[in-house]
Amino acid sequence: MTTIPARGRTWRRRDRRTELLVWAAWLFAVALFVGCFQLISDKTIWAFVWDAPTQAGDLAVRMVPPDWLYIRTLGRPIWDTINIATIGTLIAILLAIPVAYCAARNTTPSVSIVRPIALFIIVSSRSINALIWALMLVTIIGPGVFSGIIAIALRSIGFCAKLLYEAIEEIDEGQVEAVRATGASGAQVTGYGIVPQVLPAFAGISVFRWDINIRESTVLGLVGAGGIGLELNAAITQLYWTQVSLILLVIIGTVIVSEWVSAKIRHAII
Amino acid sequence: MLRIKGLTKRYRTGDLALKGIDIDVPDGQVMALIGPSGAGKSTVIRCINRLVEPTSGSITLNDTDIVKLGSADLRRMRRRMGMIFQEYALVERLSVMENVLTGRLGYVGFWQSWLRRFPQSDIDEAFRLLERVGLDHMADKRADELSGGQRQRVGICRALIQNPELLLVDEPTASLDPKTSRQIMRLIRELCSERHLSAIINIHDVMLAQMFAERIVGLRLGEIVYDGPPDKLTPAVLTSIYGEEDWSATIRKVDEEAPDEEADNVVPFEVPRPDRDRLAGLT
Secondary structure (H helix, E strand, O other), rough: OOOOOOOOOOOOOOHHHHHHHHHHHHHHHHHHHHHHHHHHHEEEEEEEHHHHHHHHHHHHHOOOOOOHHHHHHHHHHHHHHHHHHHHHHHHHHHHHHHHHHHHHOOOOOOOOOOOHHHHHHHHHHHHOOOHHHHHHHHHHHHHOOOHHHHHHHHHHHHHHHHHHHHHHOOHHHHHHHHHHHOOHHHHHHHHOOOOHHHHHHHHHHHHHHHHHHHHHHHHHOOOOOOHHHHHHHHHHOOOOHHHHHHHHHHHHHHHHHHHHHHHHHHHHOO | EEEEEEEEEEEOOOOOOEEEEEEEEEEEEEEEOOOOOOOHHHHHHHOOOOOOOOOOOEEOOOEEEEEOOOHHHHHHHHHEEEOOOOOOOOOOOHHHHHHHHHHHHHHOHHHHOOOOOOOOOOOOHHHHHHHOOOHHHHOOOOOHHHOOOHHHHHHHHHHHHOOOOOOEOOOOOOOOOOHHHHHHHHOOOOOOOOHOOOOEEEOOOOHHOOOOOOOOEEOOOEEEEEEEEEHOOHHHHHHHHHHOOOOHHHHHHHHHHHHHHHHHHHHOOOOOOOOHHHHHOOO
């Protein structure tokens, strides 16, 4: 058996051609960055930018101290916000289950017709922000909490359905096959073979989305879809900065509580 | 009586997995199906309960042609065939009891099963079977808390609670250690003779096949190359099944280890332990 001499053989990660290409790519990226910076710089009124710290400081001073008594009027809006998020999430989950079932390659009734429709629902729901849904819904069904709920729901269907159908596609087919081999009906195969396997993922997704929706629903009021955003909008337009700062504090508090709750729930499930 | 005639399976990829297999399995016979990976052993078993659709041929169980059944009749037919899997295929997040009762799904309605309201007779039978395999104290444990041997015993209960006429066993010991493998094979064998069940057991381990089966069928590239009693498995036969290799060790071991196996069960100078402990892997 012949052996190749171990010494004197050079090794490079890339050959010369690839090396040059990598350098060229870096050069191009740097040039692009410098070019873009130039473009943006030309269109920026730098006087305003240099002034920004002063402006921010000024605003900060006007925000302090928060108007603590204003909290008495915030109870209702924050309750609305939480309701928008919670009910919106519930509706989304209920609608997402059948969509996910139809979108998952291993459970869909038809790969060529039903699955593309389900995927389209998911994509369209995900690509439009809740704020845009709210903007449209306020013109359709009028301002208020209901528009907010529907906006959150429409936005969340895609998110929940996408994660859920991915969970369904990742299940262990062996368990499903075993249930099928006992002579179980289609519904029973789903109930015994698939549901137990995706239940933890399902619960995790729901709580995660609820958590996101609490944050999203705080801004829906900006376009008139109810909740604490309405108050925020009013306070900003009226330049009541002490009220604005209190609202921001309340929002931060709510989000922290919701994160804590969802972390607790997820921990309990997994 | 299971009668397979001219069973052919061509997968969509074009691979011809089975080339016209004929096997008759009389009632109460335990048959081992051996052969190299890819010989089509799993395909044979899965064609019988039609988890895999046969391309052509006929499979009759007590004069009913399984291949021709519609979906409702197929489900009724599947109830009569219990299946045991290599990786146990228990529903991991369900309890032991729920997994065993899964074997009754073919007999109860959807809502009854969804709400876990199984008939008392099913629950009694489940406890009886779990007791038989030494796991009745584990009924409320989740399946993923069990060891490999315990899971396979739950798998066996799930198949038996169907009250089947035929057991389809797919590599029952491939994920188990040698001792547990023997215990599981012995258990399957005992249960088959208790209930006068016939069984088709796919198995890699030639030695185990010889120890526990009455009849051995060797499959190679989708064709039967041996069909006969275990003691006729000569090196020449094994070569025709698996290809050229030194088989003397494999075959000699059977002779040596068979008495060993018996000695294994008798614990000297100790009170004989109850059956349950042995089966539960406590010895």
